[in-house]
Amino acid sequence: MSDPHASEPEAADHRLEKTVGNRVRHHRLVAGLTASDLAARAGLSPAMISRIESATTSASLTTIHRVARALDVPVASLFRGADAPRAAVVVKAGAGTDSVRAGSRQGHRYASLGNLLSTSGPSLEPVIVTLNADAAEFPLYEHAGIEFLYMLEGAILFRHGDDEHVLEAGDSILLDAETPHGPTAVTAGPARFLSVNPAGA
Template sequence: MESEQEEQGVNSPSLEETVGAAIREQRQKHGLTIAQVAEQADISRGMLSKIENGQTSAGMDTLARIARALGVSMSMLFSKYDATTTSAQHIKHGAGMEVVRRGTKSGHTYQLLAYDQGPVKHFEPFLITIEDDSERYPSFEHPGTEFIYMLEGRIEYRVGQETYVLEPGDALNFQGEVPHGPERLLACPIRFLSVIVYPQVAG
């Protein structure tokens, strides 16, 4: 049984392992050392080493800095993950990559449920879980349109000057450039889907 599980693990590397291998491949391709890339990306050498070896999850901000240091797009780091001939991407329950975003803290988690594999980022779907109300959330602003669908709990969500009480089954969509974010957590735990659709440049 153990050998079968080990074999499956080898045949199906995790997202962290795939991204780490892509970073190492690009770094070596450009003849760069871990120290050089870590300095350019403003992270520690130890952290970069752990990321390359698939030993830790890196936030999207960190991956963006590493990609810039390597001179590649972020999509290249994800391009070999779950790539199939059908172009479908299957993320098993609980297998979404836990990422760090502004406002993330103990009790608040973001799971990225799909990873763009093309040259342009079209969308980002997150499963957001809030276990407690220990700290106040900051407001967010970003390009594109955001769609929220409530799964569990109750939350008062602010968009611009308006606030909305969201309960399971409720949906909310708005322009990402408008400042937005949780105003009050009314009943925890809270879970909701947040899908950000980014604007596409014609041509």
């Protein structure tokens, strides 16, 4: 007779593997490393890093310790959230938390709408960016992953690599964030847009 609870430990183990895999991938992307880079640092094969990140292997503690050391993070950080309940972040209108970014020195305003580390997929951070009409300096950004931008009001010139786009209210752009990108001018201000990035970018 089969044990109706036999699958519970297996499901819990797989949940742990998915947590470790997603944490490793998150820290690797934040560090700007490829899977091959991390493998070289940890003295492991790229295939092993891929199996860890895809949760298709149960890595030994020794292996996880080597990966954590290569990422320069505590071992415990790779297990964080494994037993935590699923979370949600609600931000009421106008209640985003001001955060300091590269553009803050030029008077650009960034209001974070939450930072939630997922244990089952990419971790994202939505930010409302406000640019004054008289903004004159615009830093460009480069980071791992992809970025999504949706214009809420105003209009900007937005550069991605060698291309420049006019973005007005209602327009959006989805881009490879490893290419230099960012607003280069406010053509109708103030300009506000929602930017969704990998957490920590």
